[in-house]
Amino acid sequence: MFHRPHLGSGGLGSRHAAGPIALNNLPTDDAAAGAGLLEKPSSAPPSDPSPRVGVLARLVPETVFDVLLVALAFGALAVWFVALGGVRIGDVGDLGLVDALPAGAVAALAALAAGFALALARNRLGIAVLYVVVLVLALYGALVPIEQVASFNVSWRHAGIADHLARAGGVDPGIDAYFNWPGFFAVLALAADAAGVQDPLVFAPWASVAANLLYLPPLAMIAHSAGGDARLVPLTLWVFVLANWVGQDYLSPQALSFGLFLVVLAVVLTWFGGPGSGPATRPRFARGLRLAIAGESATPATVPRGGRDAVLLVALVAAATTVPSHQLTPFALVLVLALLVAFGRTWLRGLPLLLTVAIAAWLVFMTISYLSGNIEALKAQLGALTSTLSSSVVDRVGGSEGHTLVVRARLIFTGLLWLAALAGAIIRLRGGLRTWSLAILALAPFGLPFLQPYGGEIVLRVYLFALPGVAVLVASLILAAAGSAERRVAAVVLLVTVGLMGAFLVTRHGNDRVWLFSRDEASIVDRVYDIAAPGSVLAAPSTTLPWQHRRYAELEHVSLERLQVPGVRGSGGPPLARAVYALIKRQGDGYGYVIVTRSLLAYDELLGSPTWGSVPQLERALDGSPFFRRLISGRDARVWVTVREPKPEPRG
Amino acid sequence: MRLTTALPASALLAVSLAVDAMALFAGPSAGRTLLVAVFLLLGPGLGLVGLLGIEDPWQLLTLAFGLSVALDTLVALMLIYVVGWYPGAGLAVLLAISIAGALAQLWMSVGRAEA
Numbered sequence: 001m002f003h004r005p006h007l008g009s010g011g012l013g014s015r016h017a018a019g020p021i022a023l024n025n026l027p028t029d030d031a032a033a034g035a036g037l038l039e040k041p042s043s044a045p046p047s048d049p050s051p052r053v054g055v056l057a058r059l060v061p062e063t064v065f066d067v068l069l070v071a072l073a074f075g076a077l078a079v080w081f082v083a084l085g086g087v088r089i090g091d092v093g094d095l096g097l098v099d100a101l102p103a104g105a106v107a108a109l110a111a112l113a114a115g116f117a118l119a120l121a122r123n124r125l126g127i128a129v130l131y132v133v134v135l136v137l138a139l140y141g142a143l144v145p146i147e148q149v150a151s152f153n154v155s156w157r158h159a160g161i162a163d164h165l166a167r168a169g170g171v172d173p174g175i176d177a178y179f180n181w182p183g184f185f186a187v188l189a190l191a192a193d194a195a196g197v198q199d200p201l202v203f204a205p206w207a208s209v210a211a212n213l214l215y216l217p218p219l220a221m222i223a224h225s226a227g228g229d230a231r232l233v234p235l236t237l238w239v240f241v242l243a244n245w246v247g248q249d250y251l252s253p254q255a256l257s258f259g260l261f262l263v264v265l266a267v268v269l270t271w272f273g274g275p276g277s278g279p280a281t282r283p284r285f286a287r288g289l290r291l292a293i294a295g296e297s298a299t300p301a302t303v304p305r306g307g308r309d310a311v312l313l314v315a316l317v318a319a320a321t322t323v324p325s326h327q328l329t330p331f332a333l334v335l336v337l338a339l340l341v342a343f344g345r346t347w348l349r350g351l352p353l354l355l356t357v358a359i360a361a362w363l364v365f366m367t368i369s370y371l372s373g374n375i376e377a378l379k380a381q382l383g384a385l386t387s388t389l390s391s392s393v394v395d396r397v398g399g400s401e402g403h404t405l406v407v408r409a410r411l412i413f414t415g416l417l418w419l420a421a422l423a424g425a426i427i428r429l430r431g432g433l434r435t436w437s438l439a440i441l442a443l444a445p446f447g448l449p450f451l452q453p454y455g456g457e458i459v460l461r462v463y464l465f466a467l468p469g470v471a472v473l474v475a476s477l478i479l480a481a482a483g484s485a486e487r488r489v490a491a492v493v494l495l496v497t498v499g500l501m502g503a504f505l506v507t508r509h510g511n512d513r514v515w516l517f518s519r520d521e522a523s524i525v526d527r528v529y530d531i532a533a534p535g536s537v538l539a540a541p542s543t544t545l546p547w548q549h550r551r552y553a554e555l556e557h558v559s560l561e562r563l564q565v566p567g568v569r570g571s572g573g574p575p576l577a578r579a580v581y582a583l584i585k586r587q588g589d590g591y592g593y594v595i596v597t598r599s600l601l602a603y604d605e606l607l608g609s610p611t612w613g614s615v616p617q618l619e620r621a622l623d624g625s626p627f628f629r630r631l632i633s634g635r636d637a638r639v640w641v642t643v644r645e646p647k648p649e650p651r652g
Numbered sequence: 653m654r655l656t657t658a659l660p661a662s663a664l665l666a667v668s669l670a671v672d673a674m675a676l677f678a679g680p681s682a683g684r685t686l687l688v689a690v691f692l693l694l695g696p697g698l699g700l701v702g703l704l705g706i707e708d709p710w711q712l713l714t715l716a717f718g719l720s721v722a723l724d725t726l727v728a729l730m731l732i733y734v735v736g737w738y739p740g741a742g743l744a745v746l747l748a749i750s751i752a753g754a755l756a757q758l759w760m761s762v763g764r765a766e767a
Contacts, residue, residue, distance in 0.1 A: 165732060165737075166737065166739070168737075169732070169736060169737035170732050170733075170736075170737065171732050171733065182729070182732065183725045183728070183729060184725075186725070186728030186729055186731065186732050187692070187721070187724045187725055187728045189728070189737075189739065190692075190724065190727070190728045190731070190739050190742050190743065191688055191689065191692050193739035193740070193743070194671065194675060194688045194691075194692070194739065194743045195680060195684055195685045195688040195689075196674070196675070196678070196679060196680040196684060197680045197685065202680075202685050203685065203689060206689075210689060210693065214693060214717050217709075217710045217711075217713035217714040217717065218710075218714045218717075218718075220710040221710055221711060221714055224710070256721060259717060259718075259721065260718060260721060260722075262714075263714055263715070263717060263718035264718070266714050267714070267715070267718075270711070307704060310701075310704055311704075311715065314697075314701070314715050314718050314719050314722075315718070317718075317719065317722040317723075317726075318718035318719070318721070318722050320722070321721060321722040321725045321726070324725070324729060325725060
């Protein structure tokens, strides 16, 4: 799998399993300087940053040690999934998965932490990468053994959009914003057809695992482009996997687009980063293209054997693919690329310009009807930085004690991680290592709130887009703290990993109680889709239920979250039922169905009730109202339907 | 034959042909879903990027992933905006790219070995 290093990296990494990714394509000076400055092993050869051999190394032969490490990784994975197989949805509490984590699962995580620390300490970088892969499978596939049906309501919605595209055979941009950036949904519909399934939801359970595995190669390239210690690559991947708590890697356009974002940056930083000496020859067919994008004075540092032009083309099409697929990612990419250009970190001067033109062209030619129909709402959002930030952070603090703890843990963890990245940047700068490209990667996304409010989610997106740069900087800090002695490296990495793992379980899986759906609630919601006539209205206290996966545009889906009930604050009763009825009637003439599920109750308990009251109050109001009659009563879900000609309400 | 080129190319060819065969003859299954996902995320790109002779696995996977998603998206958007929704035809185009690329890589690896 791995190959001998080349291009002047000499002995660097030649004994490492991760040879070329560790140091190939690095100019000799940078590689040597990097290894020396970060590790400071005064006399030891840079290829061996562990000159002091530990007790384990003396006692256990290397091959046996390697086999044991690999076996430990797979054993821990097996124990993890077996242990989680015994968890029931009802076991997951306000702290999320942490509340239900069996001892076996904790032991499996401890084994993974120890195995990775040992692999890194003894420079088994290939095995360290294997641990990263196993960690992705474990942490991002954690809900798979617990799920009865696919989790997370937005995955269901995205499946419904792809389903609608396939059934309609085209795009109606008037439906909503999703249909103006349909790239991902078209691919999802194509994939479902290729898999021979009706429901694209089949891809949802493992989507996070797939996404995070696909993020690893470009991340490794980004870390590698930073130069320095060869251990930086697996450690960066490790930090990224443990810090990616924002949960944007589900079955979604942003998950795939973020992968493309990483691909573009990996290519730019690896093959087009900074000044160097130009290639000796240029193929004629690509000269015009390169001149247009890079300019005549382009001076690449190294030339891949496969041809820089082909690589540039891949970066171009990957960047262009984000434009019809996601509203935000191209803006983030433009920001990062423009700053890389502005600070002389890449010579692809035309790339951000081309991407800007592509974004403008898509907005003008493909989304104009939607944008013109929603211009007032968009204008109200654009530039509303204060409300954007407050809705992203402040509004989310509330609800149950457990949920409040989760939210605070996220805020504290984010702050600490960014501080660690700052410290890592300072240490890299003082060590004379390449830092500015990473700093730009980490800082540029902070400009996004000025460009795109993106609802209340923008801070989460800033965190995600900054994470690649942040992960490399944090990994640099850890390496600087660990030094090169085997035992110290193992201890520091183990300590940091335990902290990151604990934080990840709370920050990432803190909302699992809301996102997990039971088979009962999913089947009851499905029954509504079976019986509802076209034009019917489906209403629910919030959107956290398994719906919108079918008949996406044929039925109206209404959340009661922002329902205004004059004069009523948390008292429910007839005014609440009347207000719900009126809202349904405003949406359409058909029947209205109000759905209440276990997950909606959990959402209510975790995040607090809306101003009009709690979900149980709504249930009581609907039961007592002449406007509704109860249609379905299940263990985990109940459905009410509007009455065509309601009797007069009883007085009093 | 160079193993570093021939092995990924053979794997790509096998996966592409399996997806093709399943699309024609098999019903839905977890195995088919997994194979389709792997193919769409890496296959078409690997067919073309494999021709560049890049040996570093990180670089190869990065480029293959980026190009695959780009080609998938291009084909899918062409279907919904221009051609009409014929997903079978879209899959056939992507399979053709992968299989042609894999065969070209195998042919090149034989040529290199003989040289």
